[in-house]
Amino acid sequence: MKAIVLEKPEQFVTAEIEAPGDPGVGEALVRVHRVGICGTDVSGYLGKMPFFTYPVVPGHELGVEVIKVGEGVENVRPGDRCSVEPYMNCQECFACRNGNTNCCESLEVIGVHKDGGMCEQFVLPARKLHASEKLTMDQLALVETLGIGCHCVDRAATSEGEKVLVIGAGPIGLAVIEFLKVAKAEITVMDMNETRLTFCKDRLGVDHTVVFKGDDSEVERLKDVNGGELPTTVIDATGSHVSMSNAFQYAAFTGQVVYVGI
Ligand SMILES: [Zn+2]
Ligand SMILES: [Zn+2]
Numbered sequence: 563m564k565a566i567v568l569e570k571p572e573q574f575v576t577a578e579i580e581a582p583g584d585p586g587v588g589e590a591l592v593r594v595h596r597v598g599i600c601g602t603d604v605s606g607y608l609g610k611m612p613f614f615t616y617p618v619v620p621g622h623e624l625g626v627e628v629i630k631v632g633e634g635v636e637n638v639r640p641g642d643r644c645s646v647e648p649y650m651n652c653q654e655c656f657a658c659r660n661g662n663t664n665c666c667e668s669l670e671v672i673g674v675h676k677d678g679g680m681c682e683q684f685v686l687p688a689r690k691l692h693a694s695e696k697l698t699m700d701q702l703a704l705v706e707t708l709g710i711g712c713h714c715v716d717r718a719a720t721s722e723g724e725k726v727l728v729i730g731a732g733p734i735g736l737a738v739i740e741f742l743k744v745a746k747a748e749i750t751v752m753d754m755n756e757t758r759l760t761f762c763k764d765r766l767g768v769d770h771t772v773v774f775k776g777d778d779s780e781v782e783r784l785k786d787v788n789g790g791e792l793p794t795t796v797i798d799a800t801g802s803h804v805s806m807s808n809a810f811q812y813a814a815f816t817g818q819v820v821y822v823g824i
Contacts, residue, residue: 565681569617571609579619582685585632590688592644594679596703598623601733602674613674621679622648622672625702628691635688642693645705646679646686648672664713711737714822715745718795722746727784727793727812729774730800731758734823738799739766747795750787752780752812784812792817799823 563581568574585591603620605611624646628638638644651658651666658666672678672686694702715738720726724747728735731753739762742749750770751762759771770787774780784792792814798806801823809819 563682565619565677566621567617567680568607568614568620571616572607574607579681582683585630585635585685585688587633588635588687588689589632589685590628590635590638590691591630591683591685592626592646592691593629593683594621594624594626594681595643595699596625597621597679598703598707600707606674611674613671615675618673619677619680620673621681622646622674623703623706624648624679625699626679626691628693629683631688638688638691638693642691643695643697643699643702644691644693645697645702646672647690647692647709648674648678648706650676650687650690707733708737708740710734710822711739711741714738714797714799714820715741718797718818718820720745720747720795723748724795725750725788725791725793725814726795726797727752729753729796729798729805729809729812730802731755731762732799735799736762736766738797738822739768743767748788750784750793752784780808781811794818795820797822 563579565577565579567577600623606614626644628640628642648671649664650670651663652668655667670676726742726747727750728738729752731751749768751768752772752774753759754774762768763771772783794814794817796809796813797820798809799822813819
């Protein structure tokens with residue numbers, strides 16, 4: 563079976579690897595149709611992502627088709643087209659028992675800590691598959707990214723009309739914005755990159771944009787566009803520790819700061 567292997571930073575090879583066996587109890591064998599490229603993959607390629615183990619078959623944003631299911635699998639059937647939840651959790655630790663499966667003590671992300679989807683087929687727990695009759699394979703591969711935005715907005719529990727600032731208009735920031743629109747928040751986006759801000763305004767229809775200049779003028783400019791007040795929810799989607807520290811000064815008193823990504 564063919565696979566793309568990241569042998570070490572900055573070195574991809576096309577390799578022949580052992581084909582997966584039959585799915586075991588609770589597992590499914592899937593064929594990979596689409597693989598999205600995440601910022602994490604780019605960092606892993608450059609050797610800047612501490613969670614990456616090498617060699618690894620990357621790929622965690624996936625659109626797959628179920629080929630075969632093991633005993634006891636009821637949520638998917640052969641032929642189903644699915645998105646993949648790439649976060650493998652133990653189901654037993656404190657975090658897992660409380661439903662915070664993304665915070666599992668022994669979390670392993672396929673395509674990061676262990677082999678992922680840049681191969682023809684692989685076996686995974688069927689409970690990590692989410693079937694759709696409507697979505698295309700391209701769309702299914704984007705569900706994981708959008709899921710992060712959805713989870714963030716769920717955690718923030720914003721109310722209709724609430725003033726919310728999103729810092730960082732990269733892919734995760736855009737995913738957050740999509741779900742803030744569903745929640746009918748009043749959205750301000752801040753980024754250093756004016757092209758990204760123009761995209762947010764013209765294509766996503768956000769209410770306000772603020773260019774980050776790093777000259778301490780941000781608080782005043784945020785107030786200007788928000789009717790003299792600071793946002794009550796600030797969501798940092800940059801993963802930058804500098805930005806994450808700055809985030810506190812942009813929130814209104816009694817407001818909340820939410821971090822997405824690390
Ligand atoms: Zn990712
Ligand atoms: Zn766990």
